[in-house]
Amino acid sequence: MKTRIISLIVIAMTTLGMNVQAQNSSADKKxxxxxxxxxxxxxAVADHIKNLTGGDMFEIQVAKPYPEEYHACTEVAKKEKEDNARPTLKNKVENMASYDVIFVGYPNWWGTMPMPILTFLESYDLSGKVVIPFCTHGGGGEQNCFKDFVKHIGKADSKKGFLISGGQASSARPQVESWLKGLKLIQ
Structure with a gap:
């Protein structure tokens, strides 16, 4: 009887250990x-993703800031899009090679991603990484935001992007969590 109980405990511990190991295998991705x-x-959406995945945060910033006034900013963004510009970024991810999964977030600017996102994507070798877009919008919806994104990730693997109206971004944690579970990146 005593041997049987010990055997059951060992089996239970082994099963538990396997479950813990399986959970950690997805968490092992940086x-x-x-x-x-x-x-x-x-x-706000980036904060939700960071908190749910335990990932590191990196803010993509341009070396020459956009005008603060909305209309002036949209005109600069429109000109950059027309010129297919690659604005210089203020900083770089120093250890990009150490990441397995990279979420890239941006607002919908003129029906696609802002040009600094292209600068960011083209600054790194993303081969073998999983690169996942997320986008906020002010009423324009998805348009070409995800289609254009996938064209610029090279040999990286892409997953389904997340899209939400900017006005709902701060309260979108449940939707972000559901999306991440659907991608099997969290449990």
Whole structure:
């Protein structure tokens, strides 16, 4: 009887150990949450992703800041898009090679991603990484935000992006959590 109980305990501990190991295997992936945000909405979604995945945060910033006034900012963004510009970034991810999963967030600017996102994506070799977009918008929806994104990630693997209205970004944790579970990046 005593041997049987010990055997059951060993089996239970082994099973528990396997479960813990399986959970850790997805947590072993090093996550980066990179984002570009003008108004704070995209940063709010980035915060949700960081808190749910335990990832590191990186703010994508341009060396020459955009005008604070909304209309002036949109005109600069429109000109950059028309010129297919690659604005210089203020900083770089020093240890990009150490990340397995990279979330990249941005607002919808003129039907696609802001040009600094292209600068960011083209600054690194993303081969073999999982690169996942998330986007906020002010009513424009998805348009070409995800389609254009996938064209610029090279040999990286992409997963389904997350899209939300900027006005709902700060309270979007439940939707972000559901999306991440659907991607099997959290349990």
């Amino acid at each position: 996550v980066l949450v990179a984002y570009f945000s003008r108004s704070g909405n995209t940063r």
